[in-house]
Amino acid sequence: MTSPIVAVVGGGQLARMMAPAATELGLTLRVLVESPEAAAALPAHQTVVGLPSDAAAIERLLAEPRPIALTWEHEHIPDSVFDAAAAAGVPARPGADALVYAQDKIAMRERMEELGLPNPDWARADDAATVAAFLESHGGEAVLKTARGGYDGKGVRVISDASQAADWLTGRSAGGPDLLVEQKVPFTRELAILVARRPSGDVAVWSVVESIQREGVCSEVIAPAPDLDAALERQAREIGVRVATELGVVGVLAVEMFESRGALVINELAMRPHNSGHWTMDGSATNQFEQHLRAVADLPLGETAAHSDWTVMANVLGGARQDLPSALADLVDPGAKIHLYGKEVRPGRKVGHVNVSGDARQQVYDRAVAAAAIVREGVQQ
Secondary structure, eight states: OOEEEEEOOOOOOHHHHHHHHHOOOOEEEEEEETTTTTTTTTTTEEEEESOOOHHHHHHHTOOOSSSSSEESSSSSOOOOHHHHHHHOOOOOOOOOHHHHHHHHHHHHHHHHHHHHHOOOOOOEOSSSSHHHHHHHTTOOEEEEEESSOOTTTTTEOOOOOOOGGHHHHHHTTTTTTOEEEEOOOOOEEEEEEEEOOOTOOEEOOOOOOOEEEETTTEEEEEEEEEEHHHHHHHHHHHHHHHHHHHOOOOOOEEEEEETTTTTEEEEEEESSGGGTTTTTTHHHSSOOHHHHHOOOOOOOOOOBBBBEEEEEEEEOOOSOOSSSGHHHHOOOOOTEEEEEEEOOTTTTOOOEEEEEESSSSHHHHHHHHHHHHHHOOOOOO
């Protein structure tokens, strides 16, 4: 007897970390991987090699025995995949009507405005005159973004003159992505809320976390966000649930926000397991990967309570160490939990993360950062 199959588009670390959860839930994980060496290729129960744009590969991904659901580990999904899933009778979760708001930042900003949720000031950047006018009305500095395709600091540029947008505007006129320009929010810190939602509308919410960015890439996540005002915490949870409900998200949703002058401002959305939720693998009763599979398979959602007062996740970005598993012999902290992605090490590439939990925040943070440094470089910072 074949166990229920969940198909996943994308063979990176997020799909890789769904595999143990699928096994525990009695599900078969069938993953579309870019190559046999992709991070998810080894742990997945079944693999199909190909790209989302490859119709034949998608046909194999959706072949008999049919998956009970099709989901994603990234947002770069062409419309043809949704069409193929509909033709095969496989529900896409989240669906195209929801995922567009994680794919397209202009669509997201417009929808957040319709819902009355807190956006920064923004405008479509159609030409240099629009950019110049926005800069003039916003203190001479703004954030230019590509509407599609940006992640981990890519597709984002802080500008102080319209000439700094010229190459992107030229690219847009040549068929590149649309652009938007946003207020440079004077924020105190970055926060995130993760919500899981079933097709029935049931939701589960984890703690609000603080996300620490370095050079546009998430470096550490502290759960829960330290010293967060109770009213802001309630608002963040309400925003997460409202976005998930109003957009019809099925699966895990991450809403990234700025805390700015005692208020919250929405930054970006992700409709999949997210870097800000990696702490849940060791710090929560149900981790985000299990919860995502529960949600897309329409199974009861798990408890989200934290195991400890504090959990800190520290990303491991590619550094001097090439043989990452050898870090286990050097790690002096037995409470540090290492998660490696099976990826080739390149400078700055996310190749793993470390979680540490405990009851003293600063100590937990220091331990996590030190452990990540040992994994990355072979030395303690």
